Amino acid sequence: MSSSTIESAGSSTSSRTLRNAVIRFAGNSQDGIQSIGGFLARLAGRTAQEVMTYMTIPSTISGGPSIFQVHIGSGQVLTSGDEADVLVAFYQHSYDGHISSLRDGGICLYDSTPTSMERDAVVNLKHERGIKHIGIPFTSATVEAVGGSPRDRGKNMFVMGLICAVFNLDRDKLVGIIARQFGKKDEQVLRNAMLAFDAGYAYQVGDLDRFFFEHGEAEAGHRISTDGNQMLTLGLLAAGVRYGAAYPITPWSTIMETLRTELPKYGGIYVQAEDELAAVSLTIGAAFAGHLAVTGSSGPGLSLKMEALSYASMAELPLIVINVQRGGPSTGLPTSVEQSDLMQAIYGSHGDCPRIVLAPQDVEDCFYIALEAGKLARKYSCPVIILSDQALSSRIEAFHEPDVDMHWVEPTLNLTPKDAEFKPYPLERTTHHAAPGTKMLGGKYPVVTGLEHDEWGHPSGSPKMHSAMTNKRRRKLLDAAAEIAAPKVHGDLEGDVLLVGWGSTYGPLRESTDRLRAEGYKAGHLHLRHIHPLPNGIQPVLNHYKHIVVVEMNDYGAYGYGQLAMLLRARFCNPAIRSVCKTDGLAFRIKDIVTGVEKHLAGVD
Structure with missing residues (x-):
């Protein structure tokens, strides 16, 4: 048997x-x-x-x-x-x-x-x-x-x-x-x-x-069984999030409902707003007031939030945005899975609008990705978008309960007086705003604005200043890319094919890699949790494989590549990068991935 x-x-x-x-x-x-x-x-x-x-x-x-x-x-x-x-x-x-x-x-x-x-x-x-x-x-x-x-x-x-x-x-x-x-x-x-x-x-x-x-092999310790939305919520609480607002939409809504119940227990509040734009604007208001705040939705709601997220990037305000992706476009497939919002997350707003994009790989990782989103939002004073999806939101997995006490961040409002040299938008440093009510020892109070501005936040139409501020905002992504460690490869470290994925495809890709190796291929698996910016250490990994197959749940598009594959090809100019995509609203099966990879290995497109 x-x-x-x-x-x-x-x-x-x-x-x-x-x-x-x-x-x-x-x-x-x-x-x-x-x-x-x-x-x-x-x-x-x-x-x-x-x-x-x-x-x-x-x-x-x-x-x-x-x-x-x-x-x-x-x-x-x-x-x-x-x-x-x-x-x-x-x-x-x-x-x-x-x-x-x-x-x-x-x-x-x-x-x-x-x-x-x-x-x-x-x-x-x-x-x-x-x-x-x-x-x-x-x-x-x-x-x-x-x-x-x-x-x-x-x-x-x-x-x-x-x-x-x-x-x-x-x-x-x-x-x-x-x-x-x-x-x-x-x-x-x-x-x-x-x-x-x-x-x-x-x-x-x-x-x-x-x-x-047979007796289970899981190590001793307290284990829990739950879904991704619950773990994202727990991660947000542990990260020190106490404020925010949202509008209900499947499959995001259970996060909102839990936050509405739990945040008051920690001295916070979560508002169900009248629409998506009001929700993100309320969240930006909480960030302006000096708090780490969160809003969320699914793809349709993120589309409506994009103008305000552009403001948050220009004003350099820290906030977390969660997109629990579903099938699209428009109302699309509200209860089916898809990974078609990656480009929207990175480039969805008008103008050059830097923000960080993360993606959890399984239910347990939803907790840790929320913690990391909080740290990055605070460190770089920018929006951090978490791309979850319908599969993770409803999937139940069993794992050891995280040590919440070890990771707990108790938020405090920083009202430390600022000296006369304080500037809200210093060109040579990352912005960290003074919360309203902070005493300015020089008597000059800063301005936070969505207009292009100088170092004091005063509106500026100077071409030179706009270029300098654009460079300053971009530099956050470059610094983050240098800070983030490249993910480890599962399987062979060089050889025939590297499978690359993101989000909820982690398990199927890991098992597909093992099956390919069992069939005699030298195969590896690289899974990206940091989508934008990409970690600096990825290119040497890609160069060790003859074929690179990016597996994702979105369309091949006009040029024959999925969204992550297009991003990787643009970043690394590696012609070995190909795609295996699907858009049926269902999660990948192992045989779907293995068959698609073997076609590429055989030269059949």
């Missing part, structure tokens, strides 16, 4: 030990499949397992078809899985739409409830590729256990109990997670949930093996 997959059951039930399993729940968004997927992910984090999840949800209020995929492993888990080992199909349309995602020889558990009770129960099966089909009456069995009409069924909890039994999961810990989730609601809600769970747990599946996961 492969150590990374489930073999389908034989003719008699037995037990099998697993290192990995990929389970896909397919139903409708109203069925609570996200809830039970989240329960499994949290359980993995409490049992030394590794986990990564992936979900799709409709963008319409009325809901519709949805999936939640969970990859649980005893060792390292870098992706949510190319193919499912087990498919749980709630409806016929779920079965039809996702049976192709099940690997050869996989197991399909489907709702066999009579159509008189569930109109869209699964009745038409495709007996192919060695897939084992097992019909279980999710709906009718849940109604029998809980009572009520099929509409009140809660069959997701029945399925949760069923999966717990089949995979011999830690029932006590799982029940504790469920109790904490539903215990906040009416007592009857928890009672019904547990009745359904117990019914699924006790259901006799029949001719199906029972599976046991």
Whole structure:
């Protein structure tokens, strides 16, 4: 048996030990499949397992078809899985739409409830590729256990109990997670949930093996399971952010909602503004007052913020801006993933408008990227944009809880008196403004402005001064590029091909590199967290490979290259840089990347 997959059951039930399993729940968004997927992910984090999840949800209020995929492993888990080992199909349309995602020889558990009770129960099966089909009456069995009409069924909890039994999961810990989730609601809600769970747990599946996961290899220590938006929020709090404003938009909104709840506990405030321009302007006001502040949105909202961000660059004010990217353009694909806002983040505003752009590589890194954004914004007095994406925002991963106390920044308003030589915009130094209320010992108070200005902030139309100030603002990026260490290469340090990526493609690229190496290629992987400016040490790394393939979730564009690939080609003038891109709103699979890379290696474009 492969150590990374489930073999389908034989003719008699037995037990099998697993290192990995990929389970896909397919139903409708109203069925609570996200809830039970989240329960499994949290359980993995409490049992030394590794986990990564992936979900799709409709963008319409009325809901519709949805999936939640969970990859649980005893060792390292870098992706949510190319193919499912087990498919749980709630409806016929779920079965039809996702049976192709099940690997050869996989197991399909489907709702066999009579159509008189569930109109869209699964009745038409495709007996192919060695897939084992097992019909279980999710709906009718849940109604029998809980009572009520099929509409009140809660069959997701029945399925949760069923999966717990089949995979011999830690029932006590799982029940504790469920109790904490539903215990906040009416007592009857928890009672019904547990009745359904117990019914699924006790259901006799029949001719199906029972599976046991090997003991998790995660090191001892307190581990947590959560998503990228929560870790960004925690990182902002630890970085000393206490103020800001935003406007709700998917998939950013949960960061805003958490900040609105948490910041008052630390003496701060977060405002839900009437629109995106008001939100960024309020945030700039907090930065002007001497505080590190944050605003955020998704691509459409960042477009509306761009004029004010240009002001922040000219006025040299420190603030953090988060873009949780989604499919575009326009309203686009609000609940799907894409990495198409990179050029917008770097060049979106009018004029030469320097700002720093960072991108977290996984859920845990969201915490540390927020910390770094705070440090860079303060050090260089400029906007710092964090490019997250829909996959990171909703993906659940398990990892050791960060030492918040070690990283905690307690913000203090600096009102230290300034001497007579203080200038808000010194040509030879980085700007660090005096907060309003600071005593100016020379009696001359500074001006902060979006007009081009001299060193005192007074408006200036001098061509010489404009050139000097433009150079001063650019110098921040040059200094930052020299400060940032080049990322380390995973795999071979020279050879046939270097895979380059950014953001949430980290795991798939790492695993694709390992697969290419297993096939005999000398391959490496370079992942960029600092997108703009690029670290100075990258060029020597690129020169050690015959082919450089940049993998990203955006379009090839008019010139045949993705956005990061275009940036790298412009920066390094290296003709070996090519692209593998996709724009289907779905995360990269390993086989997508490996196939695309092998085409380039074979000279097939």
